[in-house]
Structures are given as structure tokens and as C-alpha cells.
Amino acid sequence: MLSLSDLTLHYGHSQILYDISMEARPGAVTCLMGTNGVGKTSLLKAISGTHARSGGAMVLDGADIARTTPAHALARAGVGYVPQGRDIFPLMTVKENLETGYACLPKSDWGIPDETFELFPILKQFLARRGGDLSGGQQQQLAIARALIAQPKLLLLDEPTEGIQPNIIKQIGEVIKYLRQKGDMAIILVEQFFDFAYDLGDHFVALERGRVIHNAPKADTPREVLLKKVSV
Numbered sequence: 001m002l003s004l005s006d007l008t009l010h011y012g013h014s015q016i017l018y019d020i021s022m023e024a025r026p027g028a029v030t031c032l033m034g035t036n037g038v039g040k041t042s043l044l045k046a047i048s049g050t051h052a053r054s055g056g057a058m059v060l061d062g063a064d065i066a067r068t069t070p071a072h073a074l075a076r077a078g079v080g081y082v083p084q085g086r087d088i089f090p091l092m093t094v095k096e097n098l099e100t101g102y103a104c105l106p107k108s109d110w111g112i113p114d115e116t117f118e119l120f121p122i123l124k125q126f127l128a129r130r131g132g133d134l135s136g137g138q139q140q141q142l143a144i145a146r147a148l149i150a151q152p153k154l155l156l157l158d159e160p161t162e163g164i165q166p167n168i169i170k171q172i173g174e175v176i177k178y179l180r181q182k183g184d185m186a187i188i189l190v191e192q193f194f195d196f197a198y199d200l201g202d203h204f205v206a207l208e209r210g211r212v213i214h215n216a217p218k219a220d221t222p223r224e225v226l227l228k229k230v231s232v
């Protein structure tokens with residue numbers, strides 16, 4: 001589904017990512033881990049086209065993705081991005097926020113699928129409420145639901161548990177498991193909540209100062225070894 005080889009990224013003259021090679025497969029959760037500032041968000045920005053990589057190759061679903069492909073083209077190509085901090089539209093209603101996902105779809109596919117409310121029942125109850133009036137956890141659910149409306153092939157989740165109460169973290173974990181078992185979507189999860197990530201992950205990539213220091217399936221990733229690699 002997604003394959004990166006030797007990806008590099010700069011902000012101005014500062015190099016942040018060095019020779020990143022990794023894959024994300026459909027029906028699997030690939031966890032991207034590491035301490036603060038190692039470059040996890042920057043890598044998701046490169047994959048989503050939010051910040052162009054400086055070099056290296058990216059193949060999505062068999063197609064070479066040019067280095068400067070913009071975010072809206074990648075969204076149309078099947079990349080769903082739930083950024084850190086969620087970025088929902090606070091003055092728009094829940095329904096309007098969900099409808100922004102239509103931008104990636106042909107008009108014939110416009111509509112909020114029943115699955116959205118099966119996965120996130122609270123959103124049905126709050127359809128007319130402004131996004132900014134939801135709790136942090138509800139906003140996170142809205143951000144994930146909005147990304148799913150666009151029917152992504154690759155879902156990028158940046159710290160979905162950050163600042164969220166335990167019962168909603170549990171619900172988000174269940175949603176990720178459900179999406180994985182459907183088998184057609186690749187999921188990349190950036191997560192600092194170690195137990196949440198280790199429980200969900202099928203494959204683990206750890207970064208240190210912008211470089212990959214671990215890239216292996218769960219069977220070859222003992223808990224204690226990974227914990228050591230991603231702890232300060």
C-alpha cells in the first residue's frame with residue numbers, strides 16, 4: 001500500500017528526517033514511535049503532502065508519488081490524515097465538519113454512511129452542535145470520522161489519545177481494531193502512549209533523531225526492547 005525509500009525532509013536548512021525507509025500494509029497497524037521531536041509528525045506531513053519531502057521515493061498503491069504532490073491530491077489519492085491537535089473546524093457544526101470529507105469524493109458518493117454513527121454514536125447526537133463546543137475526545141472522534149468519510153486507503157493518525165479521557169481512548173482503540181479487521185486500509189499510528197500502541201500495533205517503526213532505529217513486525221519486537229528504544 002505505502003512504501004517509502006530513503007525519504008528525507010528539511011525545514012529550511014535544518015534536516016529533520018534522514019533516509020527513512022518503511023512500509024504500511026492494508027489490514028495492519030504500523031506504529032511510528034519515538035520520543036518528542038524525533039520527527040514523527042514531520043514524517044506524517046511528508047506522507048500526507050502537508051510538507052514536501054526533500055528526497056527519496058514514495059509509492060502509494062503502486063503509483064509513484066512525486067515529491068511535490070500537494071496535500072489535496074494525496075487526499076484524493078486515498079491518504080486520510082488526522083493531524084495532532086485534530087484541526088476540526090470549531091465554528092462549523094459536526095455535520096458540516098463531516099461534510100468537508102466529501103471534497104475527495106465523486107458527488108455520487110456524498111453522504112454520511114451509517115458506519116460513521118455506528119463507530120461514533122455521540123456524533124449523531126451532536127450533529128447540529130458546533131465542533132468547538134465538543135470535548136477534546138469528541139473532537140478527536142469527529143476528526144477520525146471526517147477522515148473516514150473520504151474513504152481513505154491509508155489512514156494517518158497522529159497521537160489520537162493525547163489529552164483524552166480513558167473511556168474515549170478505549171473507544172478509539174476499538175475503532176482502530178475494527179478498521180484493521182476490515183482488511184483494506186493501511187493504518188499508520190503515531191503514538192506516545194506505549195501500551196495503547198503496543199496493544200494495537202502489527203508492525204513497529206521507531207525513530208531517533210530523524211533516523212529509523214527499529215523496523216520490525218510485532219513478533220520480532222519484544223515489549224521491553226521497544227520500550228527502551230522509545231523512552232528518553
Ligand SMILES: Nc1ncnc2c1ncn2[C@@H]1O[C@H](COP(=O)(O)OP(=O)(O)OP(=O)(O)O)[C@@H](O)[C@H]1O
Binds near residue numbers: 014035037
Ligand atoms: N515548521 C517547522 N519548522 C522548523 N522546525 C520544525 C518545524 N516543525 C517541527 N520542527 C522541528 O522538527 C523536529 C521534529 O518535529 P516533529 O514535530 O516532527 O517531531 P515529533 O516526533 O512528532 O515530536 P512530538 O512527539 O513532540 O510531536 C523538532 O526538532 C521540531 O522542533
